[in-house]
Amino acid sequence: MNASALRVALPVVVLAIGVFMWDLAVRLFAIPPYVLPGPGLVLSTLFADAGLLGQSLLVTLTITLEGFLFAAVGGVALAVAFNQWRLIEQAFYPYAVILQVTPVVAIAPLLLIYLPQPLAVLTCAWIVAFFPVLANATLGLNSVDHNLIALFDLYKASRWQVLWQLKLPAALPQMLTGLRIAGGLSLIGAVVAEIAAGSAGAGSGLAYRIAESGYRLNIPRMFAALLLLSLAGVAIFFVLSALSHLALHRWHDSAVKREH
């Protein structure tokens, strides 16, 4: 069997064994569904509640996407501003770090007091997704080949030309790394805020469904919602990885397959 087929087959085998053991354990020890539902029940709940869960998934995904887009645009824009004006960097960078290191779980309840609930959730998603974009884009913009900068200097390139034709394309690989991280984090931020909001009794995202089902001891639905959340996370990762590959595959070493 060749290497790439093995890379797909091995995780699938592990999954099959895991699901089988789970099912076996539930049947063998006659575990009641309100303690641990079997995989079959989780799946059938997923289909039975598809309407409700699908709607919640859409809510969570929309917020995740919005948070991600704001983080992407804001992160890159601020990184460019930092790169162009050192004073702005010196003035604001510490606060970007503080925003990042303060756990979002702790910020969410506060935000829910001051902001309407959807906006608070969006803000949480944005806060966690923003920093990796900023940090990676800043790194990329600051590590442009100094000889290329000298070359642009020699040909009397304007500041604008240096930015558009040199710094931004040179920073693209790092920016895309930041975006890949931000996609996953945006989902986490949205979920954290929804859970926090859920206890306040508002919202209808997937994380809210998990919290709500927990109160009602509807464990199969908790599992079904969790499954959807992980699938959403995986999908986001794959979409962003594919975008990154599409943008870089012609020229960047990270996207080039090597034969040894």
Added chain:
Amino acid sequence: MNGAPAIVSLRNVGKTYDSGTAALAGFDLDVRAGEFVSLLGPSGCGKSTALRIVAGLGEPTQGAVERPPGRMGFVFQEPTLMPWANVAANVRLPLRLARVDETQSRTAVTRTLARVGLTEFAGAYPRELSGGMKMRASIARALVTEPQLLLMDEPFAALDEITRFKLNNDLLKVWQELRRTVIFVTHSVFESVYLSQRVVVMTPRPGRVFAEIDVDAPYPRDERFRTSPEYAAACRQVAEALSAAMGDAR
């Protein structure tokens, strides 16, 4: 050619970096139009610093510099290509920065690529090219604006000998066709003698001109010249000057 006017002239140029390192002190150099001059010296003797000062990439802390008006071409030690752009786009860069229109720059790029033998690789990306071909692309980029003055900072130092010899020959061919002024920085005695009409031997730390040696052999120079007694004699003379220059500094 001795009658030609000097287009580059450095008088008593000194450069001390902020760290306190004196890279150049009392450095004098005249280069005449159409001349091929090599700056030869050990690593850290300030030859790259001198070249950057000629290019205007760094100002001297002392002395006066006269440069030709108009654009110069600069070839770095590394190919310094934009990895996200293909060869044609890399070569077009100087024209694009000068906002030369599309049609005109396409003609110039095509012509220059043909000159360095890269016509078939116009659409290739830098990572798809060998070290020698990357350097050709870099040279093409420097030539595309048809500069009066071509500055080369140890461009072939990282290449294998076979590729270096080939590029030496091709560079001489281009130089004979265009007759632009070339200042070529190298730490190879053999390369400096093979290529240039005049070798300027520098002392290390701080860099000064120790000796200027004319290489009178006529062009075209080819592989026969590389193995001639004349070449060997010139190499010995330059090598002796270089070792005296280094002894002088100890």
